[in-house]
Amino acid sequence: MNGVPVATKPDPLQPNRAHVIRVQRLPLEINLFQLRFEDEELNLSFDFKPGQFLMLSVIGVGEAPFAIVSSPSRRGLIEIAVRQSGRVTTALHNLKENALIGIRGPYGNGYPIERMRRSDVLLLSEGPWFGALRSLRWYILDNRKDFGQVTLVATADDAKDLPFGDELSWLGDREDITCRVCRPAARDAEGQDHMARLIAGLRQTKFVAQGTYAVLAGEPAHFPPLWDYLLERGVSKDKILFSLQRKMRCGIGKCGHCSIGYKYTCLDGPVFSYWDAQNLPEVI
Amino acid sequence: MESRRFLAGHANARLLAKDKAIGLLELLGSFGELYGPVRNGGGSSTFRAVKKPADIDLNSLRTLLPPKKILYPPTDELLEFTADGGFRSKEETGPARIVLFGLHPCDINAVLTLDQVFSGRFEEPRYLARRRRTAVIGLDCLPDELCFCHSTKTDFSDRGFDLFLTDLGEAYFVRIGTALGDDIIRAGRDIFQPIGPESIDQYKDKTNRRHAAFSHRVELVDLPHILELDYDSEIWESLGRKCFSCGSCSAVCPTCYCYDVFDQVNLDGRSGSRVRIWDSCLTNSFARVADGHNYRQDKSTRIKLRYYHKQIAFVEQYGRPSCVGCGRCIAACPAEISVIDVLNAIFREKVVK
Ligand SMILES: Cc1cc2nc3c(=O)[nH]c(=O)nc-3n(C[C@H](O)[C@H](O)[C@H](O)COP(=O)(O)OP(=O)(O)OC[C@H]3O[C@@H](n4cnc5c(N)ncnc54)[C@H](O)[C@@H]3O)c2cc1C
Ligand code: SF4
Ligand code: SF4
Ligand code: FES
Numbered sequence: 304m305n306g307v308p309v310a311t312k313p314d315p316l317q318p319n320r321a322h323v324i325r326v327q328r329l330p331l332e333i334n335l336f337q338l339r340f341e342d343e344e345l346n347l348s349f350d351f352k353p354g355q356f357l358m359l360s361v362i363g364v365g366e367a368p369f370a371i372v373s374s375p376s377r378r379g380l381i382e383i384a385v386r387q388s389g390r391v392t393t394a395l396h397n398l399k400e401n402a403l404i405g406i407r408g409p410y411g412n413g414y415p416i417e418r419m420r421r422s423d424v425l426l427l428s429e430g431p432w433f434g435a436l437r438s439l440r441w442y443i444l445d446n447r448k449d450f451g452q453v454t455l456v457a458t459a460d461d462a463k464d465l466p467f468g469d470e471l472s473w474l475g476d477r478e479d480i481t482c483r484v485c486r487p488a489a490r491d492a493e494g495q496d497h498m499a500r501l502i503a504g505l506r507q508t509k510f511v512a513q514g515t516y517a518v519l520a521g522e523p524a525h526f527p528p529l530w531d532y533l534l535e536r537g538v539s540k541d542k543i544l545f546s547l548q549r550k551m552r553c554g555i556g557k558c559g560h561c562s563i564g565y566k567y568t569c570l571d572g573p574v575f576s577y578w579d580a581q582n583l584p585e586v587i
Numbered sequence: 588m589e590s591r592r593f594l595a596g597h598a599n600a601r602l603l604a605k606d607k608a609i610g611l612l613e614l615l616g617s618f619g620e621l622y623g624p625v626r627n628g629g630g631s632s633t634f635r636a637v638k639k640p641a642d643i644d645l646n647s648l649r650t651l652l653p654p655k656k657i658l659y660p661p662t663d664e665l666l667e668f669t670a671d672g673g674f675r676s677k678e679e680t681g682p683a684r685i686v687l688f689g690l691h692p693c694d695i696n697a698v699l700t701l702d703q704v705f706s707g708r709f710e711e712p713r714y715l716a717r718r719r720r721t722a723v724i725g726l727d728c729l730p731d732e733l734c735f736c737h738s739t740k741t742d743f744s745d746r747g748f749d750l751f752l753t754d755l756g757e758a759y760f761v762r763i764g765t766a767l768g769d770d771i772i773r774a775g776r777d778i779f780q781p782i783g784p785e786s787i788d789q790y791k792d793k794t795n796r797r798h799a800a801f802s803h804r805v806e807l808v809d810l811p812h813i814l815e816l817d818y819d820s821e822i823w824e825s826l827g828r829k830c831f832s833c834g835s836c837s838a839v840c841p842t843c844y845c846y847d848v849f850d851q852v853n854l855d856g857r858s859g860s861r862v863r864i865w866d867s868c869l870t871n872s873f874a875r876v877a878d879g880h881n882y883r884q885d886k887s888t889r890i891k892l893r894y895y896h897k898q899i900a901f902v903e904q905y906g907r908p909s910c911v912g913c914g915r916c917i918a919a920c921p922a923e924i925s926v927i928d929v930l931n932a933i934f935r936e937k938v939v940k
Contacts, residue, residue, distance in 0.1 A: 316861075317676040389876075557846070559866070562896060562900065
């Protein structure tokens with residue numbers, strides 16, 4: 304039995320006790336959940352990067368992955384924004400404040416914030432995906448002096464109908480971030496107009512492409528025209544970033560459900576670059 | 588004189604006369620709960636706990652299910668929960684000691700593969716606990732027309748066993764792999780004999796005969812790159828049309844480990860357990876998410892995933908492919924899809940424009 308690996312760490316599948324502290328209704332039937340571990344030390348030590356996710360268990364129902372939408376620069380409460388879609392999400396929506404839940408994580412690679420320091424950043428979002436960049440946006444604003452020019456372009460019929468859309472109005476008032484909200488043509492299922500508007504909005508901002516990170520949030524199938532524009536402008540392939548979703552049952556590279564091409568989304572993602580996408584089949 | 592000195596110093600092999608094989612199995616039973624291949628009706632055999640050592644089929648070639656079913660059971664309780672207590676990791680509750688007898692080199696290599704999957708950054712404590720308590724006794728074999736483990740380079744075991752038995756006709760040549768293996772030999776002092784020069788010759792002979800007995804060769808060296816190039820090949824479409832999505836190939840594969848999870852609530856409605864169950868990437872529900880969207884709607888993308896994961900993704904993550912060439916998926920497939928044919932076709936077929 305020589306050489307057989309020994310278990311030396313706690314069970315990675317074991318969720319930690321946590322509570323729902325507050326629930327807030329957002330547009331599009333999304334609920335914002337503020338969560339807190341029971342163990343105060345865990346609240347202080349729970350370290351994560353924008354773009355990482357956690358696995359949340361509703362006791363007696365099941366477990367599912369959710370992106371963390373709060374920022375590691377604001378410790379104490381962890382926030383997730385959940386759309387009701389199946390068993391776990393429905394049970395979660397039915398939970399009362401103070402309910403006991405289980406949380407494990409954080410998982411996934413997250414945005415490469417160390418590498419992004421001192422660079423200019425473009426935050427580009429399509430309609431309801433605006434919320435997906437919230438953790439990164441807050442992180443950048445809370446560490447504003449560590450980053451270069453920050454430019455945000457979002458498409459929205461009406462900002463107040465988006466989850467966290469109210470944040471757009473006060474973002475627009477800040478001097479240290481360029482903010483553009485573009486209204487797409489009505490009923491744009493293929494997202495073509497969303498992408499066209501994003502590109503038009505970007506043109507107005509006269510951003511510098513050299514060394515800039517472009518972080519995209521939207522339906523991946525809609526991305527190609529935006530990718531093409533960014534590449535033509537000279538944004539480098541490994542600096543065009545976006546987050547992908549797949550079915551996940553474990554979050555730690557064991558259950559196999561989240562594979563994309565040759566990678567597991569839960570380990571190698573969920574944040575991928577345009578260059579990854581070029582070398583990885585099945586991204587879109 | 589030369590050869591006698593060599594034999595005295597070279598203590599990591601013994602000879603076991605065939606009529607002493609039952610004696611070894613009885614001895615192994617004293618080292619833990621003994622599992623081995625037991626013959627079913629219809630000529631197949633299955634790994635199971637053996638009551639009488641004589642039930643073990645010493646000539647079994649390919650069991651229906653691989654030994655993973657003992658180390659990584661089809662269903663397993665991961666956690667217990669209560670409404671107000673939350674979750675508690677469930678410890679492994681198998682036999683205190685397990686002796687797995689009769690693993691061929693492909694299966695030993697498969698166990699080493701599972702060891703890699705379940706250790707590392709995120710450890711699976713139940714698998715590792717069971718594995719720590721398991722002794723592995725290897726047994727050699729002669730390949731049939733479904734075996735291709737010499738192509739996958741898993742036809743030999745240099746580690747992963749405590750003892751390894753090679754059939755030399757009249758006797759078994761017993762290699763000692765670990766200190767535990769040596770303990771077994773010491774405990775059975777009277778049934779083993781020292782090896783002599785003639786047994787080494789016979790061992791070499793057997794090795795050569797075994798090499799010559801493989802009827803297939805599958806080209807695997809350039810395979811990852813060729814597979815990447817063939818991502819859009821028509822092969823996947825036609826395999827997708829043939830496959831029934833039954834998932835048998837995953838169940839019988841000694842290195843397939845994908846699983847699904849569900850929470851099982853007890854009758855009191857307040858407690859229960861989280862259970863893991865073997866899953867297969869070939870089934871329609873594998874990548875289906877809430878709202879009915881399915882990331883792998885087409886059967887062709889699922890069957891392709893099976894090959895790409897084993898031959899490319901696994902190499903990226905763990906440094907070698909995960910197929911050990913045991914041929915079980917070929918034997919099990921109701922659609923008669925053969926991994927040997929598929930991999931060979933990938934190499935031979937020209938791209939059709
Ligand atoms: C990295 C990542 C981040 C995510 N972030 C968010 C978020 O911030 N907000 C949000 O509302 N949703 C998010 N999702 C999707 C969310 O996980 C699913 O809505 C949720 O799993 C549905 O679970 P259910 O039990 O309600 O659905 P059911 O259909 O009953 O699903 C059963 C199980 O299948 C798996 N599953 C089903 N749908 C999905 C899915 N879309 N993605 C992954 N696994 C799935 C889960 O393990 C789930 O428990 C994210 C998914 C991933 C992979
Ligand atoms: S893929 Fe088939 S031949 Fe290869 S290890 Fe699995 S069952 Fe055996
Ligand atoms: S055993 Fe054959 S038919 Fe069944 S899922 Fe596997 S490839 Fe398809
Ligand atoms: S979610 Fe299980 S492997 Fe990625």
